[in-house]
Structure formats: C-alpha cells, structure tokens
Amino acid sequence: MLREALRYLLRHKITVFLTSLGIAVSISCILSVRFLSASVQTALEEKLDEFGMKTVTVDLFRKDGLPASFEEDLVRKGIVTMISSRTVKVSQIDGEMTAVYYAEPSFFDLTSLSLARGRFFTGADLDRKVCVIGSGIAENKKNVIRLGEEIRIENTAYEVIGILAEDSYDLNGVYDEAVIVPFEGRYPEGYVLMLSKEETEKSLADALGEYLDEKEFAIHTNADFQSSMRTVTDLVAGVLEWIARISLFVSAFGLMSVVYITGAARKKEWGIRKSAGAGKRDILVQLLMESGMIAAAGFLEGTILSYGWITVLSSLLGLPLFADWKELWEIGGMTVFFGILAGIVPAWRAANATVAECLEA
C-alpha cells in the first residue's frame, strides 16, 4: 500500500510539488528563525566576550575580615586584574576634567582595545611614568599630543607611549577621552575587577574564601547580563517561531483542501478498489499515507531550501553557521503529523463513500 501511495505521488509530481511548497516555505521559516536566533545569540556572546566579558563585580557584606591589601593580593596571585578610575585635571588639555584609569598591564590582554600608534605598557614600565591616551585626548581642542611627549597629571609628568585607535571601547565605556596609566600601588575608591584570562569565578571565590565566609560576599559576572540578554532573544525567537508554526498549520489546511479535491476526483478509483475487496481502512490508510508523504516532501524541500539560504546568509552576515540539525527530527515529525492530520477529513470521506456512489462518479 505504501508503494501504491508513493506511485500515485510520483505520477502527480507537479501537484505534489505545488502542494508541498506551502509547507516547504513554513519549514524554511521555522528553520531560519532557529538559525538566526542561535546565530545572533552566538554572535552576541562572542561580542560580549570580546569587550570584557570577564568583568566581575564583588559585593562585600563584611569588610573587617579583609586585609587592607586584599585587592593587591588578588592581583599578585594573578587571579584578577584591576582597573580603577578618577577624574582629574590634566594640563595640555582644555579646561575639562579627564578620566584617568589605573590599570594592570594584564588589563590590555583582556579587552579589545587597539592602538593607533605606539604600544601598551608592560610589567617593565610599572616604575616609569608612562601613559596610553585616547584618540580624543591626542587631538584635543587645545593641543595635539604626539608619541614621546609628556602630559602632566596633578603635576606629575607622564610620557605618552601609546595612542588608542578611534572608538576604542570595552564594557567600561569609550576610551577616546581617557588616559590609562600603570597601577600605582594604591587604588582610589571605585574599581572594576576583571578575571584574568585563565581564571574563573570559582578561583576568585576560593581566594576570597580565604578571608571571608561564603555568605559574606557575592560575585556578579557578565553571565547575569548575558542571561537576561538571552531571555530577550529567546522571547523574540519564540514568538517568531510560533508564527512560523502557525503558518505551517495553515499550509496544512492547504494540503487538506488539495487532498480533499484530489480524493473526491478519484472516486472512481475508490469504487474500483472497493469492488476489488478494499475495506474502509485500506482506503483511509492509503490517503493518510499520501498526505503524510506530501508533508514529508514539503519538509525535505524546506530543509534543502533553508540550508541553502542559511549558508548564504551566514557567510554574508559573517554569522557562524549554527543550526541544531538534531532538532530537524522534531520539526519533521511535527510536519508529517500535521500532514496526516490534514488527510483525515478527506480520507474519511473517501473511505466512507459507498461503492454505488463511487461508481456513478
């Protein structure tokens, strides 16, 4: 019977193709939504990683258990790097106050800041008075500051060894109007901790655990931010996917009407089959198989189609080609299920027509 159903469909390729096209489009929509949301997610996470995904903030509920130098200890142990900032008056720069960042050399490894000219400072520069300046500082309204020149921060001279590229930013913000100098042994009030490259939240927690009880501190990472971001993208993708699923459902109705019409047009065939001894179930099963197979064909077309455009899209947009092909089974199963569902009414009608009325057709 499967063979006969298949044979019928192969003889009516154009009908099958046109009918399955609606399903194919819906399938493409579902797959594309999935692909896009997965890709956007991945791309977003990559971007976050890029600009200081590793930034952590620590809430301390008890400070008296800590040695005054605990931050320095953490830095020395290589678990974190720190960056702190304050705004001061810098000569050579017109009247405004300027943000000065105090940073460990390892800070540069963790951010995506890039240089227009010069270099970042390293461990060897820690005792020297050097600085890296933002592009807006280098060309401010009052002066143009070149590599090797000095700027004065609170009466101390710092040699400019690097100038950042325009629009350099990380999670702390834009660095165009900033000056970055090596950490000087003492941290001003606010600071940001960044986990060192190989370290995890866990090692920071362990290090803090040496001084404090587990309940006396809390560590927040970008994962929090990321997960709320994910909630939003998941929501959008979920809504889109439901729209696509509804369109699949609607195209199942298209399939139903086609199976209904062709089923009615084949009355004679049902008459022949019944007079040859076919029961209701034989005819029911054959039509259900046919509509299920048309849906399956639509699923295949849709998958091939969307595989094509997903590949093109991902290379055009530079998104990673990500699709969970395992989920295809679920979507495929759902499509065939819809197809069979769509066949029920027409099949039922064909199966229950009497031979007499079939033969009169």
Next chain:
Amino acid sequence: MMRLIGVYKSFGGKDVLKDVSARVDPGDFIIVRGKSGSGKSTFLKILGGFLKADHGKILWKGEDIAGYKERERIVWRRENLGFVFQDLQLIPYLSAKENVCLPMVYQGMKQKDAQNRAERLLNMVGCGKVMNQDPKKLSGGEAQRAAIARALGNMPGLILCDEPTGSLDTQNAKTVMKLLKTVNRYRKTVIVVTHDSSLEQYGNRVWDIAEGRLKERC
C-alpha cells in the same frame, strides 16, 4: 447458489426493480438484457452488495447477504465476487499487473504470490506482453481483458460484468465474451449485463429486465 426473493428498489419514488425473484446455479452463464435505464446496473449492484435493496432477500448459499453489515459484506466480496465494469476501469497510475494484484492484496496474499498469480492470469487472457504497461498504453480490448483478469484475481465463484463489451469493437467484444465463456467452464458463475442481443448466444440462460420486472426467457 444464489437466490433473489421479492427484491424491490426505487430511487426517489421511481420504482426501478419491482418484485424481482431469481435463482442462480453454480456454473451458470447468464445474460441479462434490457433497454438503457431499465435497471440492469442497479440489479447488478444489488447482486454484488454495492447497493441495498429496499425490500426482499438475497440468499447466498442459504444466507441472507442483504442483511450483512458493511464489514461482513467486504469479507464476502473478497472471497466470492469478481466485478467487471463497463468502461475501462483500471487504476491509471498502476501497471496492468498491479491492477490485477489488487484483489489478491486486499485478500491478504503476499506481494510475491500475488504477482506470480497476476502474471499467470494476464498470460491466460492474452495480455502477457503488456502486463507492465500503464493502462493508458493498453488497447481497449487489452484493458478490458486485464480487468477480467483482475476480477478473477481472488478466485471468485461469481463474476458480475456490467456491459463488458460496451466500449469495444465487434472483434474485441467477441474475444472478451469467449474469455468469459472459458472462465465459466471452470464452474465459475458469470452474469453479464448488456443491451446487445448478439451476446445472448454465449449464455446458457437469458434474463430480460423490463419495467422493473425480471423474466427468464425459455
């Protein structure tokens, strides 16, 4: 083998069959004749259980098949009945051989056995050469002979033919009737409905249907 007792059938107040009683014996070859619209097809459909009579009994080996449920009727049909239609009634997307396989497959025969038997039947009716062809590539005579082969597929005891030669030329009509005669020699009962008087010679009995009544000619 089969008896009709007081069968009535009307469509929307118009009586098509009135008090039809008849008796069919094993090995009969009956020609049923009547004008167009006289109720020949209706009569045949009632015999085959495709149409319910308003009234009356249809006994098959003593059992009243008119009272059968749908399910029982299908089983009865699978075991006992072969049906040949007037116009070419092969399923267009199946080959001649697959068409012949249908009743055997519905009977539950294995695909392989069904095919073997279909091949033998098609050879027997002289369609051996075209058995893998599509119905539309068959000539009218070949198609009708294939249809007869299909009717023989389930080895029925009763073969009902509605105008089997209706769309054939004289030569092909002759071949088909001779084929049915051959089938009849295997003690299969054949009932042929026709308006064509020249077919009467093939039957051992002739019935006339006129004004809703059936009369046997002596």
